[in-house]
Amino acid sequence: MSDSARPARMSTITDVAREAGVSVATVSRALRGLDRVSPETREKVIQVAEELNYMASPTATSLASGRTEVVGVVAPFLTRWFFASLVSAIEKSLRARGHHVLLFDLEDESYDSRLHLSQNLLWRRVDGVITLNLPMTDEELALLDRLALPAVAIGTPMPGHPCVRIDDADAMRQATEHLISQGHRRIAYIGAVPGNVAHVLTPQGRRRAFEETLAAHGIPLREEWVLNCDWTADAAAEHTSALLTCFSAAERPTAIVAASDEMAFGAMAAAHRLGLHVPDDLSVVGIDDHTLSNVLGLTTVRQDVEAQGQVAANLLLGALLDDQPLDPSVMTYVPTELVVRDSVAPPR
Amino acid sequence: MSDSARPARMSTITDVAREAGVSVATVSRALRGLDRVSPETREKVIQVAEELNYMASPTATSLASGRTEVVGVVAPFLTRWFFASLVSAIEKSLRARGHHVLLFDLEDESYDSRLHLSQNLLWRRVDGVITLNLPMTDEELALLDRLALPAVAIGTPMPGHPCVRIDDADAMRQATEHLISQGHRRIAYIGAVPGNVAHVLTPQGRRRAFEETLAAHGIPLREEWVLNCDWTADAAAEHTSALLTCFSAAERPTAIVAASDEMAFGAMAAAHRLGLHVPDDLSVVGIDDHTLSNVLGLTTVRQDVEAQGQVAANLLLGALLDDQPLDPSVMTYVPTELVVRDSVAPPR
DNA sequence: CTGAAAGCGCTTACAG
DNA sequence: CTGAAAGCGCTTACAG
Numbered sequence: 001m002s003d004s005a006r007p008a009r010m011s012t013i014t015d016v017a018r019e020a021g022v023s024v025a026t027v028s029r030a031l032r033g034l035d036r037v038s039p040e041t042r043e044k045v046i047q048v049a050e051e052l053n054y055m056a057s058p059t060a061t062s063l064a065s066g067r068t069e070v071v072g073v074v075a076p077f078l079t080r081w082f083f084a085s086l087v088s089a090i091e092k093s094l095r096a097r098g099h100h101v102l103l104f105d106l107e108d109e110s111y112d113s114r115l116h117l118s119q120n121l122l123w124r125r126v127d128g129v130i131t132l133n134l135p136m137t138d139e140e141l142a143l144l145d146r147l148a149l150p151a152v153a154i155g156t157p158m159p160g161h162p163c164v165r166i167d168d169a170d171a172m173r174q175a176t177e178h179l180i181s182q183g184h185r186r187i188a189y190i191g192a193v194p195g196n197v198a199h200v201l202t203p204q205g206r207r208r209a210f211e212e213t214l215a216a217h218g219i220p221l222r223e224e225w226v227l228n229c230d231w232t233a234d235a236a237a238e239h240t241s242a243l244l245t246c247f248s249a250a251e252r253p254t255a256i257v258a259a260s261d262e263m264a265f266g267a268m269a270a271a272h273r274l275g276l277h278v279p280d281d282l283s284v285v286g287i288d289d290h291t292l293s294n295v296l297g298l299t300t301v302r303q304d305v306e307a308q309g310q311v312a313a314n315l316l317l318g319a320l321l322d323d324q325p326l327d328p329s330v331m332t333y334v335p336t337e338l339v340v341r342d343s344v345a346p347p348r
Numbered sequence: 349m350s351d352s353a354r355p356a357r358m359s360t361i362t363d364v365a366r367e368a369g370v371s372v373a374t375v376s377r378a379l380r381g382l383d384r385v386s387p388e389t390r391e392k393v394i395q396v397a398e399e400l401n402y403m404a405s406p407t408a409t410s411l412a413s414g415r416t417e418v419v420g421v422v423a424p425f426l427t428r429w430f431f432a433s434l435v436s437a438i439e440k441s442l443r444a445r446g447h448h449v450l451l452f453d454l455e456d457e458s459y460d461s462r463l464h465l466s467q468n469l470l471w472r473r474v475d476g477v478i479t480l481n482l483p484m485t486d487e488e489l490a491l492l493d494r495l496a497l498p499a500v501a502i503g504t505p506m507p508g509h510p511c512v513r514i515d516d517a518d519a520m521r522q523a524t525e526h527l528i529s530q531g532h533r534r535i536a537y538i539g540a541v542p543g544n545v546a547h548v549l550t551p552q553g554r555r556r557a558f559e560e561t562l563a564a565h566g567i568p569l570r571e572e573w574v575l576n577c578d579w580t581a582d583a584a585a586e587h588t589s590a591l592l593t594c595f596s597a598a599e600r601p602t603a604i605v606a607a608s609d610e611m612a613f614g615a616m617a618a619a620h621r622l623g624l625h626v627p628d629d630l631s632v633v634g635i636d637d638h639t640l641s642n643v644l645g646l647t648t649v650r651q652d653v654e655a656q657g658q659v660a661a662n663l664l665l666g667a668l669l670d671d672q673p674l675d676p677s678v679m680t681y682v683p684t685e686l687v688v689r690d691s692v693a694p695p696r
Numbered sequence: 697c698t699g700a701a702a703g704c705g706c707t708t709a710c711a712g
Numbered sequence: 713c714t715g716a717a718a719g720c721g722c723t724t725a726c727a728g
Contacts, residue, residue, distance in 0.1 A: 010471065010495075012705060023715045028707060036713055057472040059416065060705035062407040063720045070450070078439070079639070084432040091426070091453045100473070102418070103451045105439045123358065124405040124721095125448070147358075233643045262640075269643045291427065292610075292640070295581045295617045360721060371699045376723060384697055408721035411704045472705095 011052040020048040031056070062124075071316060072126040074104040076114050076134050076199060080231075081262065081290050082305060086132050086154060089309025097317050102126055106134070111230040114199045116140060122147055128316045131158055135201045150319045150326050152312045156201045162330035164311045168202060171301045171336045172209035175257050175285045178299070178338055180217055183346045184255040184283060187214065188225040188243060190236050190267060191259025203231070206259045206287070225253055229263055236266025237273075244274055244282070254347035255283035261290035264298050268343060279345035289339055297342035307334050359400040368396040379404070410472075419664060420474035422452040424462050424482050424547060428579075429610065429638050430653060434480050434502060437657025445665050450474055454482070459578040462547045464488060470495055476664045479506055483549045498667045498674050500660045504549045510678035512659045516550060519649045519684045520557035523605050523633045526647070526686055528565055531694045532603040532631060535562065536573040536591060538584050538615060539607025551579070554607040554635070573601055577611055584614025585621075592622055592630070602695035603631035609638035612646050616691065627693035637687055645690035655682050 017024040022041060030037045030045035048054075062068045073090055075083045091101045102125060106115040117140045122129065129144065133155030136144075141159060144151050150161075157163040179187055189210050193203035211221055227239040236258065244252060258264035264286030271282045278284055286293065289302035311332055318324040365372040370389060378385045378393035396402075410416045421438055423431045439449050450473060454463040465488045470477065477492065481503030484492075489507060492499050501511040527535055537558050541551035559569055575587040584606065592600060606612035612634030619630045626632055634641065637650035659680055666672040 014705080024706080025708080025716080026714060029714090032707090038713055041713080053467075055467055055471050057411075057705055059407055059410040059472050060720090061707075063405075063411050063722085064705075064707040066707095066720075068407065073451075078436040079429075079432045081427070084427050087451070088426040088453050088455065091451055092455075095452075100469075101451050103421075103435070103439055103449050104443075105436050107436065107440075119401075119403055121448075123403050124407050233640050237643045265640060266643050269645070273645070292581055292613060295585045295614050297617070297621070362721080372722080373700080373724080374698060377698090380723090386697060389697080405721055408704090409723075411706085412721075412723040414704075414723095 011054045013054070013056065015052055016045065016049050016054050019052065020045050067127050067320075068125060069098060070100045070102050070126050071313075071320075072104060072122055072129040073101045073132065074106060074117060074129060074134060075132040077107045078103075078105045082260075082288065083132055085305040086309045089306040090130060090313045093310045093313035094317065097321060099127075099317065099320070112194075112197050117143060119143060119147070122149060127320050128152075130154060130312050130316060131156070133200065133202060134158075135199055150316060152315050152326065154308050154312045157331065160328045162315055162326050162328060162332070164308050164315070164332040164334060166303045166308070166336050167333050168205040169209035169212075171287050171303065172206045172257070172259070173213050174301045174336065174338050175287055176210055176213040178340075178344065179255045179257060179283060179285055180213070180219070182255075182283065182344055185219050186253045186255070186347070187219070188222075188227065188240075188253040188256040189259070190227040190229050190239060190256060190263050191231060192226050192228045193230075194228060200231075203259060210257060210259075222253075229259075231260055231263060233262045233266035233269070236263035237270040238266075240267040240270035241274065244271065244276065249281075253282070255285070255344070258284065258286045261286035261288035261293050261298060261300055264300065264343070265290075265292065265296060268296065268298070279343050280348065283344040283347070285344055287336075293339075294341070299341045299344045300339055301336050302339045303336050304334055359402045361402070361404065363400055364393065364397050364402050367400065368393050415475050415668075416473060417446060418448045418450050418474050419661075419668075420452060420470055420477040421449045421480065422454060422465060422477060422482060423480040425455045426451075426453045430608075430636065431480055433653040434657045437654040438478060438661045441658045441661035442665065445669060447475075447665065447668070460542075460545050465491060467491060467495070470497060475668050476500075478502060478660050478664060479504070481548065481550060482506075483547055498664060500663050500674065502656050502660045505679070508676045510663055510674050510676060510680070512656050512663070512680040512682060514651045514656070514684050515681050516553040517557035517560075519635050519651065520554045520605070520607070521561050522649045522684065522686050523635055524558055524561040526688075526692065527603045527605060527631060527633055528561070528567070530603075530631065530692055533565075533567050534601045534603070534695070535567070536570075536575065536588075536601035536604040537607070538575040538577050538587060538604060538611050539579060540574050540576045541578075542576060548579075551607060558605060558607075570601075577607075579608055579611060581610045581614035581617070584611035585618040586614075588615040588618035589622065592619065592624065597629075601630070603633070603692070606632065606634045609634035609636035609641050609646060609648055612648065612691070613638075613640070613644060616644065616646070627691050628696065631692040631695070633692055635684075641687075642689070647689045647692045648687055649684050650687045651684050652682055 013024045017027045030042040108114045128150040131153045135156050153163040155165050192207050229235050256267050267284050268278050286300040289300050319326045361372045365375045378390040456462050476498040479501045483504050499509045503513050505511040540555050577583050604615050615632050616626050634648040637648050667674045
C-alpha cells in the first residue's frame, strides 16, 4: 500500500562509497564508465551499487551537471491523430537513449488561439525542445534563445532551428493532380482557415498549393468552393453538406480535396448522408493516411509521422549527447506517397 | 539563433539576495509567500526578482525540497483516442496547479506485450503517477510502494490505489440492451482478447457483461460469434468480414456490439464493403463516443474521458498539494450514457 | 521578522 | 588511479 507520508529512503552515493571503501568521486566515475578507474575498483563499486539497489538521483545529477535529460515536447493539440502519433514516436526514440519527454499541450478553449510557452515551463526543466506544428511567436523564440535551448521543429518551421516535415505543397499537388488525372475539373477544397488563426500554418501552405495546381492546369478557382474548417471531421461534414446542398447535381463539384484525412472523413460522411455515393457522385481525397483511412477506403497522400518524430528526436539527441551542433538551416523533408483506395473515381 | 554550446546564465537566488540587500533565506521565504516576512521586505524582494527576471531553478528546488512537481503518466499506447484524450485532460489539470507531466508510452512491438515501469523511470523524477488502463505487475506495484509514490489508476484498477473509471459492465449492458430492445437476438461481439494478453483488462470485463446480458434475456451465446480483436479498426473489419461471409443472409447475426468505437468503425466498414446496409442489414453499437462517432453516425455508449482525466489528476494533486492522503479503496465511477444515432435499427 | 549554516546528492576540477 | 573539497541553487531548522 503506498503511503505518501512515509518518504522513500533509498541508498545514496555516500552509502555506496562507504560500503565499497572508496570516495564518492570514485563511485561517480566508476558508475558512469569514465576512465581513470582501475578495473578492480570499478567492479567492486558496481557490485556494491547493485547490492544496495543504488541509482543516482536525477535531480541531484541535474543540479550538479546542468542537464536534465528531459526534452520538452510542445503541441497545439494532442487529441488529433498527427500529434498523438508524433508524441508516441518521439517518446520512444528519446527513451531509447535515456531521455524523457515533458509534455506541453497548449490547446486553448478555442481553435483560434493557444497558450504560450513561458520561462517557468522550460527553465532548468528541459535540455531541449521539439515543437509539433507550432508557429512560434517572437517572444517564444526569444525565450528559447535566452535559455540557450536547442530546439527542432516538426511540421511548421521555426526560424533559427532545424525542421523536419513533409513537403506540404508537394503532398497537396499529388492529391489534386490525382483528381485531375481522373478527369475532375470541378473540384472543391476543405481546410482553409481564416486569417486570424495564426497559430497554425499548415492550412496556408496546403491551400496555396491547391490553388497553384488548379492554375497549372488552367482550371479556374471557385472561391465559394474553398471551404473554411477548424480541421475537425464534424465541421468538415457540416461545411461539405452545406456546399453540396447549395447546388444541383449538374452544378455541384465532382470532387473534393481535404487538407487532412479527418476532414476527408467528414466530407465522405456528409455525402453519404445526402444519399450521394462516394466515389461515383463525389470523389474525395485527403492527406495523412490516418489510422482509419484504410478501413474507410480513403484515397490519400500518406505521410510517415513516425519517421518525422524519429528524425527530429535523433537530431536533438545528436546535439544533446554527441555535441553535434544543430544546423539552423537544416530542412529535412520526409517523403509522401499517394495511396489509392476507393474514394476516387472519374466524374460521371 | 540558439547555440547549445553557450550555457544560459540566468540570475540565481544569490543575485536577488545581494541586489535586495537580504539573505537568500529571506528571498526564498518572500517569494514563496511564507509568513514571517515583513511586507516591505517581501515587496522589495518581489520587485528585485522581477527586475532580474529571476525564477527558482526547479532542479535545485527539487533537490532541497524532495518534490519535483512532475507526475508520471503511463500508458500502454498513446495513439488511440482514449489515451490521447486522457493525456490531454490530465496535462491541463496538472498544469493548472503548477505540475507537469512526464510521459511514458509503454507500447511494445506487439499488442501481446508491453514494456514495464522500472526504478530508473520514476525514482526522484516524479512525485506521483497516473496509470492509464494499465494492469500493473506485482513488481511494478512493489516499485511504487518502495518509492513511496502516490498513484491513481484510470480505467483498470490498481490494487492499493484509488481508481477512476467507468462501469464497464454497465456500459456494455446498455449497449447490448439497446440492441435487444430493438428486437435483436442474433448478436455478435467483437473485442474479445486471447488469454495470453494480460496487460489489458477492459476486454475481459466488457465481454463478460455482454454474455451476462444475453443470458439475462435468455439468449444463447454463440461462441463463434464472439470475435477476437486487437482493438484496432483494421482488425475489426477483417474479423467482421470473415464472420459475415461465413453465413447466409438468413443465418447471419443481425447486430454486432463492439467493445470500442474504433472496432465499431471497422465493423461498419466491413458491412459496407460487403454491400450490406447499416443499420438495415446489420446494426452496430459501440462504446466510447469517439471523436468520429458523431460524423460516422455510430450509436454508442458515451464515456466522458476528459472528466476521468480531471478527476484522477485532482485526486493526485490533493495528495501532493493538500496532504489529503489517497484512500486506496476509492473507486470513482464516471457515468456513461447511450447516444442513439443511425447505426441501429430493428432486424429485418 | 531575519540571517548563518547545514543539507539535499550529485559532478568536477584540482592535487597527489 | 584516487580523494578532498568546492560547487550546483535551492530549502529548512535553528538562533536570535
